[in-house]
Amino acid sequence: MLKMGLTGGMGSGKTTAARIFEALGIPIYYADQAAKRLMEEEAGIRSAIQQAFGTEAYQDGHLNRSWLASQVFHDPERIRRLNALVHPATLADARHWMGQQTTPYAVKEAALLFESGSEQELDLVVGVQASQETRLRRVLQRDGVTREEALNRMQRQMDEQEKMARCDRILVNEDDSRLTPQVLALHEELLHLAAKMPPFP
Numbered sequence: 001m002l003k004m005g006l007t008g009g010m011g012s013g014k015t016t017a018a019r020i021f022e023a024l025g026i027p028i029y030y031a032d033q034a035a036k037r038l039m040e041e042e043a044g045i046r047s048a049i050q051q052a053f054g055t056e057a058y059q060d061g062h063l064n065r066s067w068l069a070s071q072v073f074h075d076p077e078r079i080r081r082l083n084a085l086v087h088p089a090t091l092a093d094a095r096h097w098m099g100q101q102t103t104p105y106a107v108k109e110a111a112l113l114f115e116s117g118s119e120q121e122l123d124l125v126v127g128v129q130a131s132q133e134t135r136l137r138r139v140l141q142r143d144g145v146t147r148e149e150a151l152n153r154m155q156r157q158m159d160e161q162e163k164m165a166r167c168d169r170i171l172v173n174e175d176d177s178r179l180t181p182q183v184l185a186l187h188e189e190l191l192h193l194a195a196k197m198p199p200f201p
Contacts, residue, residue, distance in 0.1 A: 002105035002194040003098055003121065007113040008128030009160045010153060011135030011142070013173040017128050018109045020183040029097050031110035031118070035090045039063050048085045053078075076156070087116040095121060104194035114166055115158060126186065127167030132160070134174050 006021075006028075008014035018028045039045055040063050049057045049068070057068050072078040094108055098121075110118055119125050130138075132154070139150040164170055171182045 001098075001101060001103065002190060002197060003123045004105055004107045004190065005113050005119055005122040005125040006107050006109045006128070007111060007125060007163065007167070008130075008173075009135055009157055009163065010111070010150075011138035012128040012130045013138070013176065013179065014109060014111070014128040016176060017126075017171055017173070017179060017183055018107060020180055021107055021187065024183075024187050025103065026187070027101050027103060027106045029094050029106070029108045031090055031094065031108060031112070031116075034093050034097075035086050036063070036065075038089045038093060039086060042089060045085060045089055049082070052081055052085065079156075083112070083116070087112075091116065091118060091121070094118070105190045111157070114163060119166070124168040125166070126169045126171060127164045128171045128173050129160070129164050130173045 006014055006018055008017075015030075018030070022028050039049065046058060046063075049063075053068060053071055057064055057071075059067070068082075072082050098106055098108070108118060108122065110116065113119055113125065135154065136147065136150055139145065139153070140147065143150070145153075169186060171179060171186065173179045
């Protein structure tokens with residue numbers, strides 16, 4: 001089975017692309033959702049987060065996301081510390097998930113795909129690319145934040161040009177209506193590539 005990564009900057013539309021792959025019958029591993037689930041369910045992660053950031057990180061047995069975000073959002077070192085606690089568990093969870101899939105290829109959707117080292121376990125990585133103005137407009141519409149807040153969040157991510165340069169394929173998503181034909185073409189290419197792979201990894 002071919003293992004594909006799907007990534008892109010904030011507002012690029014990578015989740016939109018993932019939904020199209022899903023509509024084609026391709027299973028998607030959403031790394032951000034998985035990380036949130038693991039932070040809720042895994043006792044080891046819960047304990048490590050509380051030790052690193054304080055017991056307030058959990059409230060009534062559940063992750064206090066807004067409080068934790070306020071503690072790490074403006075501190076790159078604290079973000080790195082949190083990621084160091086969560087990324088290994090997410091990588092292991094994704095590895096297990098990939099091993100259960102039976103389709104010709106499966107997709108791991110992750111904003112921090114390169115930052116977490118996920119690309120080392122994938123056969124190829126596809127980037128979803130859009131101009132900064134397009135991404136900014138989408139983030140403003142989606143999240144209801146100010147332009148300054150959105151730009152600050154974007155600047156904390158990996159440089160977009162660097163991220164796209166590290167991808168094996170790129171989907172250009174300036175206009176959602178033009179994304180579907182690109183995904184369909186890539187889908188056919190991936191099916192062709194998967195058919196050439198040996199039956200076992």
